Amino acid sequence: MNTDLQDYSHKRLNILTGEWVLVSPHRAKRPWQGQNEAVSNEVRPSYDDSCYLCAGNTRINGEVNPKYENVYVFTNDFAALQTDSKSFSVNDGLLKAQSEQGICKVICFSPDHSKSLADMAPTEIEQVVLEWQNQYKELGDNDLINYVQIFENKGAVMGCSNPHPHGQIWSQTTLPNEVEKKDTQQRNYFKEHQKSILGTYLTQELEQQERIIFENDGFVVLIPFWAVWPFETMIVPKKHQTNISEMTGEDTLLFAEAISVITKAYDKLFNTSFPYSSGIHQAPTNGEDNSHWHWHMSFYPPLLRSATVKKFMVGYEMFGSPQRDITAESAVKMLRNLL
Amino acid sequence: MNTDLQDYSHKRLNILTGEWVLVSPHRAKRPWQGQNEAVSNEVRPSYDDSCYLCAGNTRINGEVNPKYENVYVFTNDFAALQTDSKSFSVNDGLLKAQSEQGICKVICFSPDHSKSLADMAPTEIEQVVLEWQNQYKELGDNDLINYVQIFENKGAVMGCSNPHPHGQIWSQTTLPNEVEKKDTQQRNYFKEHQKSILGTYLTQELEQQERIIFENDGFVVLIPFWAVWPFETMIVPKKHQTNISEMTGEDTLLFAEAISVITKAYDKLFNTSFPYSSGIHQAPTNGEDNSHWHWHMSFYPPLLRSATVKKFMVGYEMFGSPQRDITAESAVKMLRNLL
Ligand SMILES: O=P(O)(O)O[C@H]1O[C@H](CO)[C@@H](O)[C@H](O)[C@H]1O
Ligand SMILES: O=P(O)(O)O[C@H]1O[C@H](CO)[C@@H](O)[C@H](O)[C@H]1O
Numbered sequence: 185m186n187t188d189l190q191d192y193s194h195k196r197l198n199i200l201t202g203e204w205v206l207v208s209p210h211r212a213k214r215p216w217q218g219q220n221e222a223v224s225n226e227v228r229p230s231y232d233d234s235c236y237l238c239a240g241n242t243r244i245n246g247e248v249n250p251k252y253e254n255v256y257v258f259t260n261d262f263a264a265l266q267t268d269s270k271s272f273s274v275n276d277g278l279l280k281a282q283s284e285q286g287i288c289k290v291i292c293f294s295p296d297h298s299k300s301l302a303d304m305a306p307t308e309i310e311q312v313v314l315e316w317q318n319q320y321k322e323l324g325d326n327d328l329i330n331y332v333q334i335f336e337n338k339g340a341v342m343g344c345s346n347p348h349p350h351g352q353i354w355s356q357t358t359l360p361n362e363v364e365k366k367d368t369q370q371r372n373y374f375k376e377h378q379k380s381i382l383g384t385y386l387t388q389e390l391e392q393q394e395r396i397i398f399e400n401d402g403f404v405v406l407i408p409f410w411a412v413w414p415f416e417t418m419i420v421p422k423k424h425q426t427n428i429s430e431m432t433g434e435d436t437l438l439f440a441e442a443i444s445v446i447t448k449a450y451d452k453l454f455n456t457s458f459p460y461s462s463g464i465h466q467a468p469t470n471g472e473d474n475s476h477w478h479w480h481m482s483f484y485p486p487l488l489r490s491a492t493v494k495k496f497m498v499g500y501e502m503f504g505s506p507q508r509d510i511t512a513e514s515a516v517k518m519l520r521n522l523l
Numbered sequence: 524m525n526t527d528l529q530d531y532s533h534k535r536l537n538i539l540t541g542e543w544v545l546v547s548p549h550r551a552k553r554p555w556q557g558q559n560e561a562v563s564n565e566v567r568p569s570y571d572d573s574c575y576l577c578a579g580n581t582r583i584n585g586e587v588n589p590k591y592e593n594v595y596v597f598t599n600d601f602a603a604l605q606t607d608s609k610s611f612s613v614n615d616g617l618l619k620a621q622s623e624q625g626i627c628k629v630i631c632f633s634p635d636h637s638k639s640l641a642d643m644a645p646t647e648i649e650q651v652v653l654e655w656q657n658q659y660k661e662l663g664d665n666d667l668i669n670y671v672q673i674f675e676n677k678g679a680v681m682g683c684s685n686p687h688p689h690g691q692i693w694s695q696t697t698l699p700n701e702v703e704k705k706d707t708q709q710r711n712y713f714k715e716h717q718k719s720i721l722g723t724y725l726t727q728e729l730e731q732q733e734r735i736i737f738e739n740d741g742f743v744v745l746i747p748f749w750a751v752w753p754f755e756t757m758i759v760p761k762k763h764q765t766n767i768s769e770m771t772g773e774d775t776l777l778f779a780e781a782i783s784v785i786t787k788a789y790d791k792l793f794n795t796s797f798p799y800s801s802g803i804h805q806a807p808t809n810g811e812d813n814s815h816w817h818w819h820m821s822f823y824p825p826l827l828r829s830a831t832v833k834k835f836m837v838g839y840e841m842f843g844s845p846q847r848d849i850t851a852e853s854a855v856k857m858l859r860n861l862l
Contacts, residue, residue, distance in 0.1 A: 188611045189620060193604050195697070197619035203700045206623060208603035218684030264547035264839070264846060265532050272527045278724040279748050280536035281528060284545060335838035343835025345557030352838060358534070360843030361542045385617040409618050463842035484841055496682025499674035499691060500603070502823055503802035504699030507603060 185394055190511055198410035199373075199381055200465075201365040205412050205506045212509040220492040221341050223456055228298040228347060237348035239295040254311040256292040257319065257353075263288035265356050267328055285328050286356030291315060293349040300338065300349050300457055302447035309440035316353075316464070317429050317436070323355040324429075324469030331359050331468045334428075339459025341486060341494060351462075359468055366465055367477075374476030382478035383424050395512055397519050398445045402438035405446050407516045412506040414488045414495050415453065415515050417446055419481040426467040426477040446483065449522040456491035460484055524733055529850055537749035538712075538720055539804075540704040544751050544845045551848040559831040560680050562795055567637040567686060576687035578634040593650040595631040596658065596692075602627035604695050606667055624667050625695030630654060632688040639677065639688050639796055641786035648779035655692075655803070656768050656775070662694040663768075663808030670698050670807045673767075678798025680825055680833060690801075698807055705804055706816075713815030721817035722763045734851055736858050737784045741777035744785050746855045751845040753827045753834050754792065754854050756785055758820040765806035765816040785822065788861040795830035799823055 188194070195204040236243045239251045245261050265286025274281040293312050294304060301309055316334055323332045336351035337344040359367060373381035389395055389406055397417060398405040408418050419442045425431065431439060450458035466479035486494040488510070501507055527533070534543040575582045578590045584600050604625025613620040632651050633643060640648055655673050662668045675690035676683040698706060712720035728734055728745055736756065737744040747757050758781045764770065770778060789797035805818035825833040827849070840846055 186611070186613050186615075186620075188609055188622070189613065192609045192611070192622055193624070194611070194613075194620050194622045199617050199619070206603065206699070207620075211601055211603050218682060219679035262550055264545065264550050264848075270527055270531045272525070272531070272533070274525050274528065274533075276525075277727045278538050278720065279727070280538070281525075281533050281546075281748075283527070283531055283533045285532070333839060333843050335842050337835070337838040340558035343557060343837040354839050354843065360545070360839075362842055362844070381617065388616045388618070409620075461838040461841050463838060465842065482842075496676070498682040499676040499800040499802060500672060500693050500699075502800050503674050503701055503804065503821075504672050504693065505701070509603075 185392075185513070190513065195505070196410045198408075199385060200369055201362065202369050203365070203505070205410050205508060206500075206504070207508055207511060209509065209511050212514075218493075218496075221494055223491045224340070225456070230296050230298045232297045232348075235297055235346065235348050237290070237292050237346055237350055238297050252292065252295055254294070254308070255315045256295075257289055257315060260288035260290050260352070265354060267326075282358070284356055284358060286354060287323060287326070287329065288355075289319065289323075289353040291319070291351050291353060293351065297348050300447070300451075301336075301443055302451045302457070304349075304444070306437060306440040306444045309443050310437050312351075313428075313431075313436045313440050313443075317431065319353050320427060320466070320469070321429050323353070326355075328357055329355045330357055330470040331355065331363055332466075333360065333363075333463065335461060335463035337461050339457065341459045342461050344459075363465060363468070367468070370476040370478065380424050380476065380478040382420060382480060386420050386422065395516050397449070397516060398442065398523060400438050400441055402435050403442040405442050407512040407519075409512060411512045411515070412497075412508060413484045413486065414508060414510050415450070415483075415485050415519065416512075417483045417519070419443065419446065421479065424478055426474050427469075427479050428464060428466055443481075445523065446519075449519050450483075450485060452522040453518065454487055454491040456487075458485055458487065460486070524731075524852070529852065534844070535749045537747075538724060539708055540701065541708050542704070542844070544749050544847060545839075545843070546847055546850060548848065548850050551853075557832075557835075560833055562830045563679070564795070569635045569637045571636045571687075574636055574685065574687050576629070576631050576685055576689055577636050591631065591634055593633070593647070594654045595634075596628055596654060599627035599629050599691065604693060606665075621697070623695055623697060625693060626662060626665070626668065627694075628658065628662075628692040630658070630690050630692060632690065636687050639786070639790075640675075640782055641790045641796070643688075643783070645776060645779040645783045648782050649776050651690075652767075652770070652775045652779050652782075656770065658692050659766060659805070659808070660768050662692070665694075667696055668694045669696055669809040670694065670702055671805075672699065672702075672802065674800060674802035676800050678796065680798045681800050683798075702804060702807070706807070709815040709817065719763050719815065719817040721759060721819060725759050725761065734855050736788070736855060737781065737862060739777050739780055741774050742781040744781050746851040746858075748851060750851045750854070751836075751847060752823045752825065753847060753849050754789070754822075754824045754858065755851075756822045756858070758782065758785065760818065763817055765813050766808075766818050767803060767805055782820075784862065785858075788858050789822075789824060791861040792857065793826055793830040797824055798826065
């Protein structure tokens with residue numbers, strides 16, 4: 185390990201997007217006098233009659249949720265993307281716009297209002313994984329849909345407006361910016377080396393063992409060398425799979441175990457229900473050759489020093505590049521100690 | 524105006540970065556049950572003896588601020604970038620890193636602790652503009668510095684840890700991600716058309732008058748067609764200037780007036796001291812031909828519906844593309860009414 189990376193300002197390349205993150209290790213010593221987040225240690229009931237995601241309750245549009253027992257999926261009542269939205273384009277001098285169609289769904293992870301993924305058993309999480317696979321296949325089969333974005337916003341600080349355990353799936357006709365970047369980088373590497381860039385990176389990380397948090401037979405949980413958020417992590421399948429539907433029967437439980445391990449470690453880190461946005465990046469469903477893709481799931485948690493102090497991605501980060509203080513290698517040590 | 528843009532989901536191209544924003548106009552009707560921000564309507568004193576930015580006070584490193592009367596600049600006591608930081612690079616398989624050197628400064632806009640730019644007279648703001656010019660020139664003359672990022676984080680919700688009116692200047696050896704993108708897009712257009720893309724865009728906006736908030740002899744305040752944040756705005760000089768040092772005597776006061784107008788309108792919008800991150804993107808100081816650059820100042824304010832409800836750029840936005848509900852054209856109308 186190059187110790188300069190722990191001592192001096194530098195930038196690291198994200199091989200999947202081609203963008204850089206600025207790392208300023210010495211800056212972690214800076215005092216904090218800014219905004220503190222509220223911590224909710226409220227214990228939630230297993231059922232809340234005012235929650236529009238609980239089983240049997242009525243949603244804002246009058247629909248009644250079934251008495252579901254594991255996972256429940258429905259179309260978002262305020263979908264940002266719709267299939268019956270008008271097709272049009274604007275090409276007026278330097279004003280360029282294009283209609284976008286899609287389907288937005290909500291997926292309840294459990295009927296139990298009080299839980300989060302961290303509180304669920306791997307076999308329960310596996311039900312969520314199986315449903316993600318179904319959704320990816322079903323949405324991907326729709327001719328209108330060329331990309332399926334699975335994600336979760338957890339915690340009020342991440343814009344989540346309902347604590348009931350749930351995630352979302354936004355699927356659409358064109359590739360979003362971040363997916364476009366990863367598509368290009370992975371394609372270029374694959375063309376040149378006939379193997380996946382993420383798989384090659386994984387081999388290197390497994391040899392070095394410096395940023396690995398956990399591994400089982402199918403998956404590795406690590407902090408990528410180029411991580412932006414203080415405790416950002418990534419779950420990478422050991423097999424070269426382009427999308428989650430390629431997981432076999434054994435893989436799904438191993439993946440569920442990886443999710444369980446990292447979300448439990450997060451909750452222990454600052455002794456709080458750890459907020460984050462997570463998401464799965466995987467091959468588009470555009471019918472093209474996507475063998476350059478190697479799917480992966482990332483967690484972007486905002487907390488920096490405690491349950492109440494988060495990292496602000498503001499001025500310099502918005503106008504320049506993302507910036508972090510604590511290095512990926514220090515963060516790995518903290519998380520590893522909590523397994 | 525194409526009314527489809529007000530009714531149906533679409534994406535718009537940011538001509539300066541080459542990236543897209545997803546716009547879902549119908550979604551503005553969605554109810555909000557999520558996190559509310561705290562509003563501070565606290566009236567601050569003109570001088571606070573515990574503030575490390577007030578004139579005459581002692582900073583954390585023991586240095587004493589002078590009794591400054593207008594603007595005061597010093598090197599950040601917890602600088603993310605330093606000039607005496609070690610030079611090194613890592614090129615180890617798929618791990619790529621490069622040391623980064625630079626200078627980070629803090630600029631106090633006024634000795635008056637109680638004020639913000641919105642409360643200052645244009646002639647007072649002009650003092651800030653003149654100092655930005657000095658800093659751009661002085662830092663740019665340093666061989667280590669190839670780019671100067673001027674920005675302000677205003678409000679606790681934007682990670683600002685001290686309400687004393689101040690901004691920052693981070694200058695460094697390489698170009699940050701966002702600047703690199705704008706450099707490429709502007710260069711490509713300039714090569715093909717021998718004129719600046721932003722100047723050409725400005726002409727089109729001035730003809731259409733749909734997204735213009737304010738103009739004077741030197742500057743236009745507008746909401747760009749591709750704005751991401753609900754009330755994002757941009758100040759663009761009418762003359763083709765590559766960087767702020769090219770502003771002449773008259774320009775600086777006209778620019779100060781534009782800043783004054785938009786910050787005052789912001790404060791009126793939700794009847795609160797309006798938080799934002801602002802920043803100036805301008806030509807690098809790398810000694811190359813940068814005639815493709817057209818400098819501009821942008822404001823990225825997080826608030827969406829009121830002083831307490833902000834737009835969260837989370838799951839889909841982090842993994843996919845930025846997304847907005849209210850259109851640029853509706854936001855313009857709201858801000859114009861407040862002038
Ligand atoms: O330098 P400050 O004001 O302490 O810190 C603030 O601005 C910096 C530059 O945008 C960010 O990196 C920090 O997260 C933010 O809290
Ligand atoms: O769809 P929700 O949960 O109401 O909304 C949340 O997630 C969306 C997708 O990341 C964001 O656009 C919203 O800003 C956020 O509040």
